[in-house]
Amino acid sequence: MKLVIDANVVISALIADSKTRELIVTLEPDLLTPAFVYDEIENYEDLIVEKSGMELDRVEQFIDLLFQYLEIVPADDFYPAIERADDAIGDTDPDDVLYLACAIAQDAAIWSDDTDFDEQRLVEVYSTSDVIDSFDTLQPVGPSSVSKYRPRMQHVAAPRVRFDYYSLQATKPAHN
Numbered sequence: 001m002k003l004v005i006d007a008n009v010v011i012s013a014l015i016a017d018s019k020t021r022e023l024i025v026t027l028e029p030d031l032l033t034p035a036f037v038y039d040e041i042e043n044y045e046d047l048i049v050e051k052s053g054m055e056l057d058r059v060e061q062f063i064d065l066l067f068q069y070l071e072i073v074p075a076d077d078f079y080p081a082i083e084r085a086d087d088a089i090g091d092t093d094p095d096d097v098l099y100l101a102c103a104i105a106q107d108a109a110i111w112s113d114d115t116d117f118d119e120q121r122l123v124e125v126y127s128t129s130d131v132i133d134s135f136d137t138l139q140p141v142g143p144s145s146v147s148k149y150r151p152r153m154q155h156v157a158a159p160r161v162r163f164d165y166y167s168l169q170a171t172k173p174a175h176n
């Protein structure tokens with residue numbers, strides 16, 4: 001089974017040493033996320049710094065570490081499903097259309113605590129508590145910390161670009 005996780009789940013894992021963080025690094029199902037999530041999380045770095053108590057450089061390192069446990073799905077892979085997803089939940093929450101399109105294209109369920117996904121019937125949706133109750137986890141392989149779990153795959157950090165998913169145009173953000 002595959003689960004598409006939304007940015008709020010990833011942000012929750014970054015803010016606190018929580019069950020959500022443990023689940024991301026130990027779940028048996030493959031965890032997927034659309035490529036834009038990396039950029040979306042970057043927009044919340046200040047909030048993550050404030051809530052987690054970590055310094056910005058540590059947050060950036062931790063984001064890269066956590067993304068080692070996620071398979072990044074490029075927009076090209078789910079672009080054909082956007083119209084179907086938009087028809088299903090576009091009126092409810094346009095921000096969730098791309099997650100649903102990703103799940104449709106990848107034949108996956110969604111892991112989100114956003115109840116707007118309940119408005120659609122195209123894919124299964126699991127809240128964090130559902131994930132805790134429904135899935136097995138891997139066993140730790142070393143000392144106690146996030147690093148005690150083996151990443152499922154080699155991951156190269158997603159490039160830091162801004163993306164207009166409806167026109168499939170990438171632009172590099174301006175650096176000061």
